[in-house]
Amino acid sequence: xxxxxxxxxxxxxxxxxxxxxxxxxxxxxxxxxxxxxxxxxxxxxxxxxxxxxxxxxxxxxxxxxxxxxxxxxxxxxxxxxxxxxxxxxxxxxxxxxxxxxxxxxxxxxxxxxxxxxxxxxxxxxxxxxxxxxxxxxxxxxxxxxxxxxxxxxxxxxxxxxxxxxxxxxxxxxxxxxxxxxxxxxxxxxxxxxxxxxxxxxxxxxxxxxxxxxxxxxxxxxxxxxxxxxxxxxxxxxxxxxxxxxxxxxxxxxxxxxxxxxxxxxxxxxxxxxxxxxxxxxxxxxxxxxxx
Amino acid sequence: xxxxxxxxxxxxxxxxxxxxxxxxxxxxxxxxxxxxxxxxxxxxxxxxxxxxxxxxxxxxxxxxxxxxxxxxxxxxxxxxxxxxxxxxxxxxxxxxxxxxxxxxxxxxxxxxxxxxxxxxxxxxxxxxxxxxxxxxxxxxxxxxxxxxxxxxxxxxxxxxxxxxxxxxxxxxxxxxxxxxxxxxxxxxxxxxxxxxxxxxxxxxxxxxxxxxxxxxxxxxxxxxxxxxxxxxxxxxxxxxxxxxxxxxxxxxxxxxxxxxxxxxxxxxxxxxxxxxxxxxxxxxxxxxxxx
Numbered sequence: 001x002x003x004x005x006x007x008x009x010x011x012x013x014x015x016x017x018x019x020x021x022x023x024x025x026x027x028x029x030x031x032x033x034x035x036x037x038x039x040x041x042x043x044x045x046x047x048x049x050x051x052x053x054x055x056x057x058x059x060x061x062x063x064x065x066x067x068x069x070x071x072x073x074x075x076x077x078x079x080x081x082x083x084x085x086x087x088x089x090x091x092x093x094x095x096x097x098x099x100x101x102x103x104x105x106x107x108x109x110x111x112x113x114x115x116x117x118x119x120x121x122x123x124x125x126x127x128x129x130x131x132x133x134x135x136x137x138x139x140x141x142x143x144x145x146x147x148x149x150x151x152x153x154x155x156x157x158x159x160x161x162x163x164x165x166x167x168x169x170x171x172x173x174x175x176x177x178x179x180x181x182x183x184x185x186x187x188x189x190x191x192x193x194x195x196x197x198x199x200x201x202x203x204x205x206x207x208x209x210x211x212x213x214x215x216x217x218x219x220x221x222x223x224x225x226x227x228x229x230x231x232x233x234x235x236x237x238x239x240x241x242x243x244x245x246x247x248x249x250x251x252x253x254x255x256x257x258x259x260x261x262x263x264x265x266x267x268x269x270x271x272x273x274x275x276x277x278x279x280x281x282x283x284x285x286x287x288x289x290x291x
Numbered sequence: 292x293x294x295x296x297x298x299x300x301x302x303x304x305x306x307x308x309x310x311x312x313x314x315x316x317x318x319x320x321x322x323x324x325x326x327x328x329x330x331x332x333x334x335x336x337x338x339x340x341x342x343x344x345x346x347x348x349x350x351x352x353x354x355x356x357x358x359x360x361x362x363x364x365x366x367x368x369x370x371x372x373x374x375x376x377x378x379x380x381x382x383x384x385x386x387x388x389x390x391x392x393x394x395x396x397x398x399x400x401x402x403x404x405x406x407x408x409x410x411x412x413x414x415x416x417x418x419x420x421x422x423x424x425x426x427x428x429x430x431x432x433x434x435x436x437x438x439x440x441x442x443x444x445x446x447x448x449x450x451x452x453x454x455x456x457x458x459x460x461x462x463x464x465x466x467x468x469x470x471x472x473x474x475x476x477x478x479x480x481x482x483x484x485x486x487x488x489x490x491x492x493x494x495x496x497x498x499x500x501x502x503x504x505x506x507x508x509x510x511x512x513x514x515x516x517x518x519x520x521x522x523x524x525x526x527x528x529x530x531x532x533x534x535x536x537x538x539x540x541x542x543x544x545x546x547x548x549x550x551x552x553x554x555x556x557x558x559x560x561x562x563x564x565x566x567x568x569x570x571x572x573x574x575x576x577x578x579x580x581x582x
Contacts, residue, residue, distance in 0.1 A: 068501040095393045102386045103394050104401065104432070141395070196579060203576050209568040210359040214575055220582040277500040284505055285494050288487060291511040 014268040018261035024187075024246040026235045030227060035191040037248040041257060048253040055260050056100040062264065063137060065272035067105040070135025072275035075180040077132040078266065081140045082259075083149070084188030085226060086216050087198035089252050090141050093188070096256045097263070098139050107132055110141040123147040123165065124172050132181060137263075144169055145185075145233055152232075153225045166236035173242040182266050183242040186259055187230060188249035192223045305559040309552035315478075315537040317526045321518060326482045328539040332548060339544040346551050347391040353555065354428060356563035358396040361426025363566035366471040368423040369557065372431045373550075374440070375479030376517060377507050378489035380543050381432050384479070388550045389430050398423055401432040414438040414456065415463050423472060428554075435460055436476075436524055443523075444516040457527035464533040473557050474533040477550055478521060479540035483514045 021039035024030075041048065069076060080098075082090050098106055109130040118126045124144055132138025148169070152162045173183055199216055202208040219226075238244040245262055249255035312330035315321075332339065357367060371389075373381050389397055400421040409417045415435055423429025439460070443453045464474055493503040510517075529535040536553055540546035 068498075071501050091395065094395045099390070099394050103390050103397060103399055104382065104385045106394060108394055110395065196582070199579055200576070203572055203579065206568075207565045209572070210362050210566045212568070212570070212575070214570050214578070217575065217578045217582050274498045275501045277497075277503070279503070279505050281494055281500070284503070284508065285491070287505070287508045288490055288494065291487070291508050 014265065016265040016269075018258055019245070019265045022245040022247055022258060022262065024234050024238055024244045026238045028234055028238070028244075028246065030189065030231050030234065030246065033189060033246055033248060035189050035194065035248050035250040038251065038254045039248065039258075040261070041254065045251070045253045048251075048257045052096070052100075052253070052257045052260055055257075055264060059260060059264050059267065060101050062267035062270075062272060063101040063105050065274060066137070066267065066270070067102070067135040068275055069272060070133070072278065074275075075134045076270060076272075077134055077181045078137045078263070079132055079140065079176065079181050079183045080137060080259075080263065081143045081145070081183065081185040082188065083143060083145050083186065083230075084249060085190055085195060085223075086219060087195050087202075088188035088190045089249050089255050090188060092252055093186075093256060093259050094139065094141060097259045098137075100260070101137065105135065106137050106139060108139045108141060111143060111146060123151075124168065127172075131176060134180075138181075144172070145237075148233055149226065149229045152229045153222050166232070169237050170239055173237075173239065177241045182270070184262055184266055185238075185242060185244045186262065187234075187244060187246045188255055189246050190249045192220065194250040195220070305556065307556040307560075309549055310536070310556045313536040313538055313549060313553065315525050315529055315535045317529045319525055319529070319535075319537065321480065321522050321525065321537065324480060324537055324539060326480050326485065326539050326541040329542065329545045330539065330549075331552070332545065336542070336544045339542075339548045343387070343391075343544070343548045343551055346548075346555060350551060350555050350558065351392050353558035353561075353563060354392040354396050356565060357428070357558065357561070358393070358426040359566055360563060361424070363569065365566075366425045367561060367563075368425055368472045369428045369554070370423055370431065370467065370472050370474045371428060371550075371554065372434045372436070372474065372476040373479065374434060374436050374477065374521075375540060376481055376486060376514075377510060378486050378493075379479035379481045380540050380546050381479060383543055384477075384547060384550050385430065385432060387547045388554070389428075391551070392428065396426065397428050397430060399430045399432060402434055402437060414442075415459065418463075422467060425471075429472075435463070436528075439524055439528075440517060440520045443520045444513050457523070460528050461530055464528070464530065468532045473561070475553055475557055476529075476533060476535045477553065478525075478535060478537045479546055480537050481540045483511065485541040486511070 017040040038048075041051070043051065066074075066076060066078070082093055084090055094108060098108065107130075111126070114123075114126065127144045130138065130140070148162055148165050151157055177183060199212065202212040234244050234246070247255050247258045247262075308331040329339075332342070334342065357365075357369070360367060373384055375381055385399060389399065398421075402417070405414075405417065418435045421429065421431070439453055439456050442448055468474060490503065490507055493499040525535045525537070538546050538549045538553075
């Protein structure tokens with residue numbers, strides 16, 4: 001079969017400004033990143049909302065191609081990992097970014113405190129079960145990184161145990177990538193002051209009380225410990241096959257726009273084509289006419 | 292504690308024009324329903340699209356209240372069952388209706404031909420596993436009704452077996468409703484002629500070939516058998532606790548608008564309130580200030 005012709009704009013590699021600006025290799029200093037910054041984007045909030053809306057169509061198209069590919073044997077999938085402190089905007093990303101693509105092609109898993117059954121298994125057990133199927137965009141709201149974040153900060157397991165997990169995570173992620181899953185790991189990076197404002201809003205509004213727990217304030221005392229744990233996760237687990245992206249998230253509109261662009265900039269280079277028909281179109285047209 | 296004040300508009304029962312117009316009790320004659328009709332709606336396609344967009348906010352708000360309720364012990368959930376012939380628009384309902392609400396609160400399950408493991412279990416086994424959790428809107432793209440539709444039309448099991456299933460389904464659905472799940476069963480009702488046009492479009496467009504299979508044309512020979520099987524499902528399983536709604540679906544925009552309204556008209560009477568804070572708001576404000 002002759003090689004498929006591609007449209008002109010696809011012959012050059014797609015540009016990846018958000019990937020380039022937000023990629024955080026090992027050694028990236030988290031404290032040097034402005035949580036109110038808007039890397040790779042010049043506009044204001046209004047512009048950002050328009051830019052996000054404008055991406056809904058193109059990203060949905062890419063997602064549908066990914067999904068369609070799996071119906072003819074394609075194995076590729078996406079795993080979007082969203083991490084961040086409480087109130088960092090994980091829920092908003094689910095609603096305003098992930099909510100932009102066809103829900104049939106998306107599988108969101110929210111990882112809470114492990115159940116008793118989950119605790120009886122290795123920490124990656126529940127993660128493996130939630131990996132995306134071919135063609136899917138899997139989304140993790142929190143992830144296996146909690147096992148080197150809260151578990152480390154609060155000594156939920158001995159240090160000897162969590163210290164081993166970085167290597168286990170890297171081996172695990174390598175295996176996932178080998179199965180043709182593209183991993184996009186996002187840290188929504190917010191300031192402690194911004195968190196105070198967001199918690200205050202949850203206290204001020206009756207329709208937000210259900211999102212608040214007094215424990216959220218207890219946890220603020222461990223802010224620095226969490227930042228150090230995130231730093232370690234980046235230093236130990238930002239690999240070539242699955243790098244971390246640090247997204248400044250004090251401006252919610254920017255964080256959403258950035259994650260949407262990261263999704264687009266990972267889907268585009270996959271050069272997703274509609275599957276070829278495995279039937280004779282003319283023959284089927286004639287059959288349909290008579291049916 | 293004093294009874295909560297409710298806003299004025301909630302004291303009267305919400306009106307339910309789409310429920311009233313589309314509800315199909317046992318005995319409803321499917322052949323008498325115009326598949327191009329637009330019951331309970333006066334406008335044209337443009338009006339319908341606007342009306343659908345206008346519902347996104349209110350339905351999202353109701354969905355979030357349902358979800359929030361579960362965080363404080365609420366047990367209620369919704370199960371939206373979508374059935375219809377091939378090309379009836381099930382995928383479009385997933386994308387354009389279900390896609391309007393926060394994906395975190397939604398669980399879509401697409402039921403394909405049963406796997407070998409599923410076939411070793413009673414037909415409701417895989418259905419039970421997919422029931423929505425408290426606070427969720429569960430959506431079935433096909434459902435246990437396939438077990439009295441394709442299974443009946445193609446004799447996948449002996450008649451003695453599928454004939455028993457109607458009663459089993461009613462008992463099962465009664466149990467689901469007893470667990471505080473509101474069931475909304477929708478048949479997307481299309482004509483055989485409309486299906487021909489939609490299949491022709493799939494053949495005409497390279498980006499739609501992956502949705503087409505030659506089997507789709509074979510199945511058209513059984514159109515009447517399927518209609519009779521749907522008629523039987525309505526006659527046997529349109530119960531007081533879980534009635535069927537027949538949605539004319541030759542106009543895609545109407546079908547989507549109708550399903551969105553059915554969702555709204557089932558959520559509204561649940562009178563969903565934001566959970567009360569289980570903490571002292573003032574005390575937490577003071578703690579936050581010092582943190």
